[in-house]
Amino acid sequence: MALDKPYKDIPGTTIFDAEQSRLGYHLNQFCMSLMKAANRERFKADERAYLDEWPMTEDQKQAVLARDLNRCIALGGNIYFLAKIGATDGKSFQQMAGSMTGMSEDEYRDMMIKGGRSAEGNRYIGEDGDAQAQHQPQGQAGRKKD
Amino acid sequence: MAKITASVYTSHVPAIGAAIDLGKTADPYWVPLFEGYQPSKEWMEANKPDVIFLVYNDHATAFSLEMIPTFAIGCAAEFQPADEGWGPRPVPVVKGHPELASHIAQSVIQDDFDLTIVNKMDVDHGLTVPLNLLCGSPQEWPCPVIPFAVNVVQYPVPSGRRCYNLGKAIRKAIESFDKPLKVQIWGTGGMSHQLQGPRAGLINREWDNAWLDKLIADPEAAAAVPHIDYVREAGSEGIELVMWLIARGAMDDVAGGPAPKVAHRFYHVPASNTGVGHLILENQ
Numbered sequence: 238m239a240l241d242k243p244y245k246d247i248p249g250t251t252i253f254d255a256e257q258s259r260l261g262y263h264l265n266q267f268c269m270s271l272m273k274a275a276n277r278e279r280f281k282a283d284e285r286a287y288l289d290e291w292p293m294t295e296d297q298k299q300a301v302l303a304r305d306l307n308r309c310i311a312l313g314g315n316i317y318f319l320a321k322i323g324a325t326d327g328k329s330f331q332q333m334a335g336s337m338t339g340m341s342e343d344e345y346r347d348m349m350i351k352g353g354r355s356a357e358g359n360r361y362i363g364e365d366g367d368a369q370a371q372h373q374p375q376g377q378a379g380r381k382k383d
Numbered sequence: 384m385a386k387i388t389a390s391v392y393t394s395h396v397p398a399i400g401a402a403i404d405l406g407k408t409a410d411p412y413w414v415p416l417f418e419g420y421q422p423s424k425e426w427m428e429a430n431k432p433d434v435i436f437l438v439y440n441d442h443a444t445a446f447s448l449e450m451i452p453t454f455a456i457g458c459a460a461e462f463q464p465a466d467e468g469w470g471p472r473p474v475p476v477v478k479g480h481p482e483l484a485s486h487i488a489q490s491v492i493q494d495d496f497d498l499t500i501v502n503k504m505d506v507d508h509g510l511t512v513p514l515n516l517l518c519g520s521p522q523e524w525p526c527p528v529i530p531f532a533v534n535v536v537q538y539p540v541p542s543g544r545r546c547y548n549l550g551k552a553i554r555k556a557i558e559s560f561d562k563p564l565k566v567q568i569w570g571t572g573g574m575s576h577q578l579q580g581p582r583a584g585l586i587n588r589e590w591d592n593a594w595l596d597k598l599i600a601d602p603e604a605a606a607a608v609p610h611i612d613y614v615r616e617a618g619s620e621g622i623e624l625v626m627w628l629i630a631r632g633a634m635d636d637v638a639g640g641p642a643p644k645v646a647h648r649f650y651h652v653p654a655s656n657t658g659v660g661h662l663i664l665e666n667q
Binding site: 243244247248249250251252253254255258262265266268269271272274277306307310315316317318320321323324325329330331333334335337338339345348349350352353354355356359360361368369370373375 | 397398401412442443444447448449466467468469536537538539575577578579580581582583584585586587588590610611614615616619652653655656658
């Protein structure tokens with residue numbers, strides 16, 4: 238019998254469940270290794286060589302090299318683990334979260350200061366809120382596209 | 384006998400810790416937040432407990448994907464502040480209370496909650512930021528702390544109902560401890576925030592405040608809120624709020640006593656990506 242996963246219909250959101258965790262095990266454990274200063278140094282010195290020490294998929298390695306956090310999450314990454322890459326790069330949580338929206342750092346920060354993203358239109362896939370697939374990327378990057 | 388005197392609820396945003404550590408608390412961005420906690424510091428000064436039972440979650444710090452305990456109780460004599468990738472926070476070592484912690488584990492496990500007992504664990508911002516918000520930045524924390532880590536990172540996380548009922552069992556355990564200790568129970572994390580995907584940055588001020596109302600006046604109803612409501616309305620990381628229900632379930636009124644007094648309530652947007660909520664409830 239299929240398990241109930243009612244969270245699949247929320248736009249712009251990947252729930253880190255047992256299925257995602259299985260996919261992302263090595264990716265997340267690689268991230269975890271960056272908690273040690275010596276490993277951060279080795280990773281920074283040669284990212285590709287360091288990644289090749291882990292039994293990750295090529296897609297996962299490419300997503301890390303590109304710092305494409307949305308892709309990392311689709312491939313089983315979890316934001317609290319991926320945050321170790323951000324820490325290694327000297328990025329704050331806000332910079333990391335903002336990078337997944339397509340907005341610039343300033344645009345994202347302004348949105349938060351104005352009270353954050355509204356839930357309106359962003360509760361179910363198929364509505365018209367700013368987190369919906371048809372409105373990506375957000376901010377100036379999205380306007381350039383038109 | 385030991386007694387629960389009050390419960391404290393607060394968000395535990397890492398950027399608040401960074402603001403404290405980097406001396407930015409007087410920046411205009413942070414002033415409203417720290418002002419909101421000023422009454423809490425005064426309250427803490429006037430209502431110092433003997434022990435804090437602190438419910439929080441580990442953020443891929445002490446627990447990687449190697450082991451994911453749903454409920455973990457820290458029984459060690461002390462806990463080091465963790466290096467979360469930016470270096471350890473410059474805060475005091477957290478002293479535990481092994482005697483009370485072991486007593487609680489013994490009682491709660493016999494009450495059918497299968498806790499994981501942890502005798503060695505570093506503690507991250509989830510635990511140290513709430514201590515700073517209520518106690519400032521002292522040389523030593525004012526009292527021993529029992530860390531109680533809840534898995535809210537990998538789904539499924541425990542339900543609100545389960546957390547609420549666990550709070551009742553923890554109350555029973557504390558009240559059967561044969562020493563006259565004043566114990567506070569803290570629930571941390573939340574409120575609305577989402578740190579991932581194109582929906583990152585979601586904040587729901589109305590929902591957060593309605594949930595606070597419910598937590599105060601009708602905790603049964605707050606405990607009945609299903610996971611999906613937190614995710615849809617308060618963002619994927621808003622699910623951390625289930626941890627507040629552990630503290631709420633341990634209050635007198637849940638066991639038939641009088642309703643708690645609201646000693647302080649505060650709400651502020653934003654702290655980094657997060658809607659910050661804070662409550663102090665006193666048993667009467």
